[in-house]
Amino acid sequence: xxxxxxxxxxxxxxxxxxxxxxxxxxxxxxxxxxxxxxxxxxxxxxxxxxxxxxxxxxxxxxxxxxxxxxxxxxxxxxxxxxxxxxxxxxxxxxxxxxxxxxxxxxxxxxxxxxxxxxxxxxxxxxxxxxxxxxxxxxxxxxxxxxxxxxxxxxxxxxxxxxxxxxxxxx
Numbered sequence: 001x002x003x004x005x006x007x008x009x010x011x012x013x014x015x016x017x018x019x020x021x022x023x024x025x026x027x028x029x030x031x032x033x034x035x036x037x038x039x040x041x042x043x044x045x046x047x048x049x050x051x052x053x054x055x056x057x058x059x060x061x062x063x064x065x066x067x068x069x070x071x072x073x074x075x076x077x078x079x080x081x082x083x084x085x086x087x088x089x090x091x092x093x094x095x096x097x098x099x100x101x102x103x104x105x106x107x108x109x110x111x112x113x114x115x116x117x118x119x120x121x122x123x124x125x126x127x128x129x130x131x132x133x134x135x136x137x138x139x140x141x142x143x144x145x146x147x148x149x150x151x152x153x154x155x156x157x158x159x160x161x162x163x164x165x166x167x168x169x170x
Contacts, residue, residue: 004160004168009044017164019044022157039157051077058102059086091120115141 008020019042026035040049050056050071059077060069072088083105087095097105117123124142131139160168 004156004163004170006157006160006164008042008161008164010161010164017161018042019049020161020164021049022160024153024157024160037153048073055079055084058100059084059096059098093120117141 004022004024006020006022008017008022010017020039022039022041024037024039026037028034038051040051042049048071055077056071060071063069074090075086075088076092077087078085079100083100084098084102085095086098087093089095095107097107099105117127119126124140127140127142131137131143137143156168156170
């Protein structure tokens, strides 16, 4: 990212903040448009920190009793130029698609391009162990070629939490 902006509540210098909203801005590169990643974490005044209500209302329906669904503790919401994808799953295994105004969309039929092990977290850990045993990083689909960059990005978010209120340029 080119910059990291953080709002959070730092209890003290020795602990992790009780809550945070981190914004990671990625500039346009090659043929890719700029992207802003918003990361919400923890509880502020006893309430989980979540994306704006207007966005939540677009992706959350009603349960069988007619009550509004709630966001899960960990998942992702991708907002693009043509629609929204909501995954209530850490790894995106399940997802729903919506128009920008919140109407449900049919999932398009697309060819599977990237390999998948279909075993979630346990499968990734097994691949990692096998890659170590066989000294072959290519065995792990979540290998360091791109997982390293993802880790660096998230760690910069953690640095941003320590610098809350200041802009970090990377």
